[in-house]
Amino acid sequence: MRAGRDGIRVSSIVMRIAVDVMGGDHGCGVVIEGAKRALLADKKITAIYLVGDKAEIHAALPPRGFRDHRVRVVHASEVLTMDDKPAAAVRRKKDSSIARAVELVHDGKADAVVSPGNTGGIFAAATFKLGRLPGVDRGGIAAVIPTPDNEFVLLDAGANIECKPIHLAHYAIMGSIYSREILGYQKPRVGILSIGTEDTKGNPLTLEAFKLCKHLDLDFVGNVEGHDLFKSKVEVVVCDGFVGNIVLKTCESLAVGIFTMLKRELTTSPHRQLGALLAQNAFRTIKRKMDPEAYGGASLLGFNGAVLKAHASARERAISSAIGITAKNLQHHVNELIVRDIARANQRLGAAGLLPPSMGDN
């Protein structure tokens, strides 16, 4: 073990990842195949736990020639469905695959969780069973959104519907770390999503959060508005979970809508069809760039353990990518950096008299 960059300990890293194989749209076989690919791609992964119905998992294993010594199977008899009310279901279904996967982290047997299941369920399981990192008042969901010339982390993408200003300030810090360590932006620019760039524009939440963010050790550019999102002005966008969820889903929906129109228009005449054929690589490049699967899914930040929510519709490649991102998260000590930077931030805000009284003991 040695002292590395920024004073964060750099040990030979143990990367044990619990994969909830049950929650996805395409059944456990697809998730297991994704795990297999991830292990092939990254020799440094220490272990993968396949968590779910033992019989189903074993039935899916042999035909895929998946006999890596790093694989372990952990049985769970229940599944959280998309219709389950998250918090209640996590409490009720004690033997659900997501609950068991998160417990492996809680019990020190795994370091991270990947699940394509019910987002609310994953969030509830992480909240109940892992708890939050020291100094963090609320966890958040970090989604990555591609733009023509960069990509940005949107945080919170739907976990924390009624945010306080301190939550947005913490999201700014966590998003900045995530953008740097996972996406590779050396000095990510951070903006608060609002309705105008002036510091007087916004709602009470963003106006207060603006004051807090000014005190933090960040490349804080102030407010950004919807018009700025795809103009490479920022690499981190913070907002409450209500706004973030709507923005994320609206972007996905509009992108699909535009490609639907393109496809339709490009097939209305032989001329256009030929044109589309000649230009097909251009469309493929854009689709690949805009593909949310490339980012593996959304990370839940602020919890005692790395947690990644893969798309429910994730296929093999996306699951493999989600596990790869999670391995990177562990290798880059994202959670240790969060603990350190949140402590510094709380200290700064406390010194400026800006830390809420309820957080004084952090």
Added chain:
Amino acid sequence: MRAGRDGIRVSSIVMRIAVDVMGGDHGCGVVIEGAKRALLADKKITAIYLVGDKAEIHAALPPRGFRDHRVRVVHASEVLTMDDKPAAAVRRKKDSSIARAVELVHDGKADAVVSPGNTGGIFAAATFKLGRLPGVDRGGIAAVIPTPDNEFVLLDAGANIECKPIHLAHYAIMGSIYSREILGYQKPRVGILSIGTEDTKGNPLTLEAFKLCKHLDLDFVGNVEGHDLFKSKVEVVVCDGFVGNIVLKTCESLAVGIFTMLKRELTTSPHRQLGALLAQNAFRTIKRKMDPEAYGGASLLGFNGAVLKAHASARERAISSAIGITAKNLQHHVNELIVRDIARANQRLGAAGLLPPSMGDN
């Protein structure tokens, strides 16, 4: 005068439209040319007031051969700029073109206002000088967003940052009337923008608004989420002005981003360039369909007078279209329908004990 559809009076309609020619990005000549085209296109427009600097207007008139007897020039010595703080500036710049244009409506000399200027300024002028329609507690901005198979009215697109549930309920009614009368949807479906379709999903504002909307005489489909917006599930989407402004601008920004990527990718090889050439009509069709200028701008609903905010970057065609939409608004008695339907809604909500006490006297 005779009783028409829905009992609304159908008289020979007087359509006198005050056009603020000063606030746009391209100078008053472009706006004046747009007004000329609108008059040519619609013989039923009674009069157009060109409001702004008299010298500039007269200088712009002759070379364009604009000698319609329905044109009047009204002098205003000041302009609200995009940097002006709206409310304060409207109060300070008493001789601004937007203030003078709105005053023409207030004084009974005009029936409607069109302006490409500062949105906040137009909203402030309408609020101070026109006041709200009976029964309406807050005005809102209705933007039209095209989708592959329909278009929806987004309301409020940025006027009312801190909404109460009753405001969303009123937006549902006003948006429904607008969608029917201006866009031609016979029975527009109305949704509340939220983070899930179940009636238990949302923030305190949307949860309460949901309860109110259930009581209204609307085709209320409940909550819609971002994923639903471009899938032709609704023709009216209601939300607070903070969320609406972010959604509107995010959509505009993402659409531009995707077309930027397309353009870039389609010019990287002769193959692709030829393909793009063959398929160029397909791209044009989509661009035309997605073009916000086609809708002329955003209407301010709930005020004593029809008010339309054109895009600041509007050119001749967009200004002409904005004036055309405004004429349609007057012909279809949108404000009379709003007054009638809001009164009915308030009565229903009052009977159910759901009208806020502050509105009991409406």
